Amino acid sequence: MTTTPETMRVASGFATDLPELAVPWQAEEAPDARVVVLNEALATELGIDPQELHGSTGAQLLTGNLLPPGSTPVAQAYAGHQFGGYSPRLGDGRALLIGELTDRDGTLRDLHLKGSGRTPFSRGGDGRAAVGPMLREHVVSEAMHALGIPTTRSLGVVATGRAVRRETDLPGAVLARVASSHLRVGSFQYAASTGDVDLLRRLTDHAIARHHPAAASAEHPALALLEAVARAQADLVARWMLVGFVHGVMNTDNMTISGETIDYGPCAFLEAYEPSTVYSSIDTGGRYAYGNQPVVAEWNLARFAESLLPLISDDQDTAVALATEVLGTFRSQHGTSYARGLLTKIGLTSPTDDGAAVELAEQLLALLRESHVDWTSGFRALGAAVRGDAEPFRGLFLDLPAADAWRMRWRQHGPDAALMDRTNPLYVPRNHLVEEALQAATAGDLGPVLQLVSVLQRPFDERPGLERYAAPAPQDFGQYTTYCGT
Structure with missing residues (x-):
């Protein structure tokens, strides 16, 4: 059974349970709201009639100008370390949590708006968003979902009819996003900074009930929550x-x-394999480079652990010791997950304690790096080599004898071509294609965005006529730089 925008209901569990972290607020009026792109499949999962969302009423709902029954829109309060520097009060500066929907499987999902106007957390910003960055999130989040990676998802992007001033005037838009929740490490940092242990405990109980219910019965629920989050992030x-x-x-x-x-x-998505790759214009020190991501995740989890210390034990030394022990498992958990996945990418089902297989995979990474091989194309070409067509793979390497020697050793392990085909995507949101599509959409042509999303919804299935979507960026594309969109 589907509902319409007028009959759908949402809950306000976050706003009710944690009013100290929720500032009631209203979205800015969108003078000419118009749905630009809608995720019809996701709407159906949520039990909402997608056809109803395409109309003016749906556009009003997805901009926060029409509120479903039960909704108490709030801007969420949180803190955070940004590039290592602590900011005690960040919060939703251009976003609102409309409430929680129950999908067709009975799962609670946040409905959240991005670009809906100024809030008390805007810190001088206009609270708005341009259509390009919102479509970027739509494209990339749906690609990540198709790749099987846990992600928030875009329900739709709605043009507001109002220009947004950045370097130039750009068409404004609101992204309607769906997530398991918007609880984050910064939420706990904010609660901990207040010194209100009861608030921290209620936030912890809320997070456990929403995401990691098994932690509720543990001897130390807060410690069990830390362990569950560390495992999920690893x-x-x-x-x-x-x-x-x-x-x-x-x-x-x-x-x-x-x-x-x-x-x-x-x-962005990696092009030539190089762990030090940075695409963000604001990451001048390379803190969030591709290869640093596991280390940064571990660092972030340490900040999460610090926030939870008052709930782990009344004795500070004991709390630190227990939290440190949990944090100590992150590297091995991440290493195991990565090694298992890397072995799968080269078609092997060997256990991660098979030293020869892991060493073989690591040798391939060294070869990819030395020859600046495109990450996605390299692994797909390797899959073709299993079937006897080794030339596409061989043609990627500067040191051909080394590549051939590696390939001979790899063949002796009996790689599984079918496993590689369903593990290594052919189509990812290649940076040049994303930029091309967003530029066209900003100029009023939505066709390239819709086509790109259609291709990315089946990332592993090769289809005729889509060769340009599988090809690396042309040489004249140059060094790619991304921007935060605010």
Whole structure:
């Protein structure tokens, strides 16, 4: 059974349970709201009639100008370490949590708006968003979902009819986003900074009930929550690394408690394999480089652990010792997830304690780096080599004898071509294609965005006529730089 925008209901559990972290607020009026792109499949999952969302009433709902029954829109309060520097009061500066929907499977999902106007957390910003960055999140988050990576998702992008001033005037838009929740490490940092242990405990109980219910029965629930989040993040970052995803702004306010990827600002996908790769214009020191992402995740989790210390034990030394022990498991958990995935990418089902297989995979990474091989194309070409067509793979390397010698050793392990085909994507949101599509959309042509999303929804299936979507960027594309969009 589907509902319409007029009959859908939302809950306000976050606003009710944690009023200290929720500022009631209203979205800015959108003078000419118009749906630009709608995720019909996601709407159906949520039990909402997608056809109803396409109309003016749906556009009003997705901009926050029409509120469903039960909604108490709030701007969420949180803190965060941004590029290592602590900001005690960040919060939703251009976003609102409309409330929680119950999807067709009975799962609670946040409905959240981005670009809906100024809030008390705007810190001088206009609270608005331009259509390009909002479409970027739509494209990349749906690609990540298709790749099987936990992520927030775009329900739709709505043009507001109001210009947004950046370097020039750009068409404004609101992104309607769906997530398991918007709880983040920064939420806990904010609660801890107040010194209100009861608030911290209620936030912890809320997070456990929403995401990690098994922690409720543990001897130390807060410690069990830390363990569950660390495990989820270890696996998430491994998945990022395996598809070449570079988040670009891994601040603690962008690390979720659920283990979903959030906030696709200056994100990009790796081209030539180089761990030091940075795409973000604001990451001048390379803090969030591709290869640093596991280390940054561990650092962020340490800040999460610090916030939870008052709930782990009344004795500070005991709390620190227990939290440190949990944090000590992150590297091995991440390493295991990454090694398992890397072995799968080269078609092997060997256990991660098979030293010869892991060494073989690491040798391939060294070869890819030395020859500046495109990450996505390299692994797909390797899959073709299993079937006897080794030339596409061989043609990628400067040191051909070394590549041939590696390939001979690899063939002796009996790689599984079918496993590689369903593990290594052919189509990812290649940076030049994303920019091309966003530029066209900003100029009023939505066709390239819709086509790109259609291709990315089946990332592993090769289809005729889509060769340009699988090809690396042309030489004249140059050095790619992304921006945060604010």
